Amino acid sequence: MELLKNKAGKRVFKKTDECAIRNVVAQIGDKWSMLILFSLVDGPDRFNSIKSRIEGISQRMLTQTLRDLEREGYINRTVYPEVPVKVEYKLTEMGNELVKPLYTLVLWADEHHKAIKQSRKAYDERVQ
Numbered sequence: 001m002e003l004l005k006n007k008a009g010k011r012v013f014k015k016t017d018e019c020a021i022r023n024v025v026a027q028i029g030d031k032w033s034m035l036i037l038f039s040l041v042d043g044p045d046r047f048n049s050i051k052s053r054i055e056g057i058s059q060r061m062l063t064q065t066l067r068d069l070e071r072e073g074y075i076n077r078t079v080y081p082e083v084p085v086k087v088e089y090k091l092t093e094m095g096n097e098l099v100k101p102l103y104t105l106v107l108w109a110d111e112h113h114k115a116i117k118q119s120r121k122a123y124d125e126r127v128q
Contacts, residue, residue: 036062036069040090045089047089074094
């Protein structure tokens with residue numbers, strides 16, 4: 001990643017497709033992508049099974065996020081010619097590589113969750 005800096009030596013984040021944070025990290029940092037990726041860590045799964053394990057996700061949002069993750073190359077969608085049609089989703093090699101550093105982030109979030117909640121509460125009390 002090319003690191004651009006301004007005259008003061010501070011990082012500059014250009015609004016281009018070349019910015020890895022905007023173009024890659026933001027995609028997986030949305031509300032549902034990481035949950036879907038982690039739902040596939042244990043192996044291939046079907047749409048309704050994924051939906052039943054991610055509380056609060058709508059069918060439309062799951063469909064769209066699965067498409068986005070497939071487009072990015074993190075998951076594969078396989079349609080089996082059966083009656084009724086069977087569709088499975090599974091992590092690609094790149095998807096498996098991605099969940100490793102994401103797991104570190106999840107561990108960090110778990111370790112700091114209580115402190116973050118306390119900070120939010122203190123801020124909200126201060127600002128009201």
